[in-house]
Amino acid sequence: ALFCRHRRRTSCMPAWVIDQYGPNGVLRFTDEIPVPAINFASEVMIKVCAASLNPLDISMRGGYGAKLLKLRRDPMSVMDSDSEFPLILGRDVSGVVVDCGSGVTHFAPGDEVWAAVPPWKQGSLAEFVTLTEYEVSHKPKLLSHTEAASIPYVAATALSALVNAGGLCRDNCSNKRVLITGGSGGVGTFSIQLLKAWGAHVTVTCSHNAEGLVRGLGADEVVDYMAGDVAAQLDMMEKFDVILDNVGGETEQWALSLLKPWSGAKYVTLVTPFLLNTDSMGLLDGIVRSGFTLHNKAIQNIISNGVFYRWGFYAPDGPALDEISKLVDAGKILPVVEAQFPFTQVPQAFQKLEQGHARGKTVVRVADEDEDLPQAEENVDDGYREAAEPEQARETLKPH
Numbered sequence: 001a002l003f004c005r006h007r008r009r010t011s012c013m014p015a016w017v018i019d020q021y022g023p024n025g026v027l028r029f030t031d032e033i034p035v036p037a038i039n040f041a042s043e044v045m046i047k048v049c050a051a052s053l054n055p056l057d058i059s060m061r062g063g064y065g066a067k068l069l070k071l072r073r074d075p076m077s078v079m080d081s082d083s084e085f086p087l088i089l090g091r092d093v094s095g096v097v098v099d100c101g102s103g104v105t106h107f108a109p110g111d112e113v114w115a116a117v118p119p120w121k122q123g124s125l126a127e128f129v130t131l132t133e134y135e136v137s138h139k140p141k142l143l144s145h146t147e148a149a150s151i152p153y154v155a156a157t158a159l160s161a162l163v164n165a166g167g168l169c170r171d172n173c174s175n176k177r178v179l180i181t182g183g184s185g186g187v188g189t190f191s192i193q194l195l196k197a198w199g200a201h202v203t204v205t206c207s208h209n210a211e212g213l214v215r216g217l218g219a220d221e222v223v224d225y226m227a228g229d230v231a232a233q234l235d236m237m238e239k240f241d242v243i244l245d246n247v248g249g250e251t252e253q254w255a256l257s258l259l260k261p262w263s264g265a266k267y268v269t270l271v272t273p274f275l276l277n278t279d280s281m282g283l284l285d286g287i288v289r290s291g292f293t294l295h296n297k298a299i300q301n302i303i304s305n306g307v308f309y310r311w312g313f314y315a316p317d318g319p320a321l322d323e324i325s326k327l328v329d330a331g332k333i334l335p336v337v338e339a340q341f342p343f344t345q346v347p348q349a350f351q352k353l354e355q356g357h358a359r360g361k362t363v364v365r366v367a368d369e370d371e372d373l374p375q376a377e378e379n380v381d382d383g384y385r386e387a388a389e390p391e392q393a394r395e396t397l398k399p400h
Helices: 002-010 054-062 066-073 075-079 153-163 186-197 208-216 230-235 253-260 274-281 283-305 316-330 343-354 391-394
Strands: 012-018 025-033 043-053 092-101 112-114 126-132 137-139 176-180 201-206 221-224 242-245 267-268 306-312 339-344 361-365
Touching: 012 343, 025 343, 043 112, 043 343, 054 208, 054 343, 066 274, 066 283, 092 126, 092 153, 112 153, 112 316, 137 316, 137 343, 153 186, 153 242, 153 267, 153 361, 186 201, 186 208, 186 316, 201 208, 201 230, 208 221, 208 283, 221 230, 230 306, 242 253, 253 267, 274 283, 283 306, 339 343, 343 361
Parallel strands: 176 201, 176 242, 201 221, 242 267, 267 306, 339 361
Antiparallel strands: 012 025, 043 092, 043 126, 043 361, 092 112, 112 137
């Protein structure tokens, strides 16, 4: 065992990397990336079984947030021009712990785990990834690695937006009305299930052909954004306590008026200009401009109609995933996997994601769940089979 650990630390591993920012063509496969060493007592090394892609991966491939993320990786990089390449993308991981730092207390080699990889760390499109134990959680027992890899990033994003920015929790949702714009993607499909598990009333905007999916996940009301004026349709409904905006753009212009005035209602958008500002203006000017923009919008909305305007950010959190794991094993939250790709077809997986109109997550099977792992598990069926009736849709999405 000691020999195996030493070999892992000193050998190389296969990975998909980028050596520059750009379109899909910058993705490169290599088997010469050094295995990430355990440098701190709190770190664990994970053999990656499955990863999944998120819109953030496409953005990061193109250089989104490059300046701020480079500074976060290495605070001294502001003084030099050291390259962040080769860079490994992939924010979701489900796999098996193979080694632990001396201070790790919650995990041991052989544990099946899942995690959301912080964007300033090397990602999961590789054989191994190293994270701190505080970023890792034990994988739900009911899910295969392929299914589990579809959840951590969207769970971390949704929890940050709904709890930290939106003020929602398990104990205060029973009388809350929540609107989710763009509800058929990864964050949307997870948020629907979480909010329904907490007892909220959930309204979703999506295209007509995703209605079966979101209703199957528990959405109470669904508005087709392609069928006429979506703002007018929503304006006919009772006002909302919280809006989670996954769309951005012009949505803010009409969605804010849908909130209950002077009652502590909150508008939380996940589409913010923060990293775009730091990329285009530099770190200091970008941060100042972002703060100015957020401050002005927040003040304007609290004065005009008494609603809170907030930005939501992705925040990796292992202990929060522990709670999600319990909900998954209780059957309250199901994985929504739209498509799967083998590790050899990562560029094709990116192409699929770039087509938009997501119906759940795109997963990459990095390693077969075979004799190298503690136990083999079945994979979910390739592709999402849309169902016409809610009950049928929920049956389709049940873990194997």
